[in-house]
Amino acid sequence: MEIPRHWRLKKQRYGLVGEVCPHCDYKIFPPRDVCPNCGDEAKDLFTFSGKGQVYSFTTIYEAPTGYDSSAPYTVALVKLDEGPIITAQLTDVEGSSVEIGMPVEMVTRKMRDDGDERGILVYSYKFRPSLLVPQAHHPAG
Amino acid sequence: MREVAILGIGQTVVDEQWNKSLKEIGGEAAFAALEDAGLQRAEALFVGNMLSPLVSGQNQLGTFFADWIGMWSRESVKIEAACGSGAAAFRAGLMAVASGEVETALVVGVEKMTDKAGHDVTAALATAADADYEVEQGVSFVSLNALVMRRYMYEFGWKHADFAPFSINAHANAVHNPFARLHDLITLEQFEKSSMVATPINLLDASPVGDGAAAAVIVPAEKVRGFAGRPKVTVAGSAAATDTMAVHSRKDPMFLSAAYHSSRRAYEMAGIGPQDIDVFELHDAFSIMTALSLEACGFAERGQGPRLGLDNEIRVAGRIPVCTRGGLKARGHPVGATGMYQIVEVVQQLRGECGKTQVDGARIGMAQNIGGSGATILTHILRATSD
Numbered sequence: 061m062e063i064p065r066h067w068r069l070k071k072q073r074y075g076l077v078g079e080v081c082p083h084c085d086y087k088i089f090p091p092r093d094v095c096p097n098c099g100d101e102a103k104d105l106f107t108f109s110g111k112g113q114v115y116s117f118t119t120i121y122e123a124p125t126g127y128d129s130s131a132p133y134t135v136a137l138v139k140l141d142e143g144p145i146i147t148a149q150l151t152d153v154e155g156s157s158v159e160i161g162m163p164v165e166m167v168t169r170k171m172r173d174d175g176d177e178r179g180i181l182v183y184s185y186k187f188r189p190s191l192l193v194p195q196a197h198h199p200a201g
Numbered sequence: 202m203r204e205v206a207i208l209g210i211g212q213t214v215v216d217e218q219w220n221k222s223l224k225e226i227g228g229e230a231a232f233a234a235l236e237d238a239g240l241q242r243a244e245a246l247f248v249g250n251m252l253s254p255l256v257s258g259q260n261q262l263g264t265f266f267a268d269w270i271g272m273w274s275r276e277s278v279k280i281e282a283a284c285g286s287g288a289a290a291f292r293a294g295l296m297a298v299a300s301g302e303v304e305t306a307l308v309v310g311v312e313k314m315t316d317k318a319g320h321d322v323t324a325a326l327a328t329a330a331d332a333d334y335e336v337e338q339g340v341s342f343v344s345l346n347a348l349v350m351r352r353y354m355y356e357f358g359w360k361h362a363d364f365a366p367f368s369i370n371a372h373a374n375a376v377h378n379p380f381a382r383l384h385d386l387i388t389l390e391q392f393e394k395s396s397m398v399a400t401p402i403n404l405l406d407a408s409p410v411g412d413g414a415a416a417a418v419i420v421p422a423e424k425v426r427g428f429a430g431r432p433k434v435t436v437a438g439s440a441a442a443t444d445t446m447a448v449h450s451r452k453d454p455m456f457l458s459a460a461y462h463s464s465r466r467a468y469e470m471a472g473i474g475p476q477d478i479d480v481f482e483l484h485d486a487f488s489i490m491t492a493l494s495l496e497a498c499g500f501a502e503r504g505q506g507p508r509l510g511l512d513n514e515i516r517v518a519g520r521i522p523v524c525t526r527g528g529l530k531a532r533g534h535p536v537g538a539t540g541m542y543q544i545v546e547v548v549q550q551l552r553g554e555c556g557k558t559q560v561d562g563a564r565i566g567m568a569q570n571i572g573g574s575g576a577t578i579l580t581h582i583l584r585a586t587s588d
Contacts, residue, residue, distance in 0.1 A: 090334045117351060120343075120399045124336070125321050125323070137352070137454070144450075
């Protein structure tokens with residue numbers, strides 16, 4: 061049932077492909093038809109670097125159906141280096157070690173399976189502490 | 202557009218109503234509002250609801266309820282705007298009557314939430330967020346608010362305990378509301394030690410869901426006379442505004458721009474400002490939302506919302522009483538019905554029917570209902586007149 065939906069989103073989920081506005085150069089993720097900065101048409105693809113920093117985060121203890129087995133897990137608002145903020149899970153972190161401003165980078169991880177009914181494995185972007193920026197509390201890996 | 206008045210109100214208790222179905226709960230509030238208005242039925246019905254297809258497997262609620270309450274052949278439609286469905290339905294009914302198209306409109310906000318298990322309801326509530334780019338990341342609705350709250354505390358320097366007065370006030374007021382879900386007082390210590398839902402939001406920051414319905418009958422103001430003990434309640438202002446669907450798309454995730462825009466338009470329509478509001482039923486789904494609503498509507502400076510709680514300004518006797526019947530936090534949050542509870546409660550305040558949580562001399566009240574994490578916001582200003 062949801063196969064086409066997951067397929068349609070593959071560039072965004074695996075490649076962090078958004079857009080750059082041809083009129084004002086604003087970087088856009090997720091892609092949309094109208095630039096949120098200038099209101100003009102947006103359509104040119106732009107691949108984000110996957111680098112950013114934690115703008116905010118929360119550790120979820122009561123999860124929605126399909127995510128119960130992962131709880132507790134941490135979701136963040138990640139401010140990408142190119143500008144936009146996206147919602148993404150953090151991985152390779154202990155909840156207590158996360159801080160606002162922490163540098164993170166995109167990785168591809170399994171999000172959830174579609175239950176026993178179909179067994180589709182959904183992969184998407186998550187973010188982990190950046191390996192390129194050594195920090196006292198996140199030793200370079 | 203002609204002026205419109207609220208002729209009748211009705212509500213059910215907010216609770217886990219295991220013994221009652223979706224239709225019985227909605228019908229109870231509808232009949233109560235019609236009886237309060239002295240009418241048998243209305244010309245048109247507007248139903249506010251969010252979850253019935255997901256929780257009850259029932260769609261087409263307009264006809265579903267017209268059929269149940271005996272309004273066969275009358276116009277009826279369901280309006281959906283997530284947790285803002287109640288006020289969205291009210292505004293639809295309001296426009297129908299104000300335009301002259303309809304002489305009497307019945308608006309019912311109704312939600313049946315306890316027919317599914319907790320994590321299924323959590324998933325159903327998450328449909329208010331962006332399915333592809335928020336929900337797919339395992340986001341619960343609570344967690345979106347938690348992301349906003351964490352950043353807000355970081356930017357403005359508040360501690361979690363600074364939000365406690367919002368929840369403590371709501372619980373204190375709900376004790377006197379027989380329709381409220383919760384009737385227990387809470388302390389700062391309980392607030393700080395409550396179990397975690399999504400950090401930094403714990404159980405006592407969050408409103409409890411429940412089954413419930415609230416309703417109102419709307420008619421042209423010229424057809425209503427106020428009398429001693431029951432003033433005429435008119436709709437002085439009504440406005441709706443939207444923001445981005447996803448929290449991450451906002452230029453400033455800590456500002457409720459839809460609350461700003463809808464409240465400013467409603468103030469303008471009513472010819473008043475925030476200083477004229479005697480009572481404010483706001484959308485305290487989470488304690489952070491109380492702070493953000495107070496700021497966006499002009500009662501506090503940016504980042505200073507918690508100060509109103511700490512200074513007791515939000516109490517019944519304070520400068521801007523909020524959640525006087527318990528708010529979402531303690532009256533309960535039957536999501537698509539909540540906006541209609543707020544309208545009903547403001548009418549109760551303007552009629553002077555609130556007993557121990559009555560705001561002295563309340564003449565102008567405001568109700569603000571939020572759908573999604575600030576994505577749809579409707580503001581209504583009601584006024585008591587004695588003519």
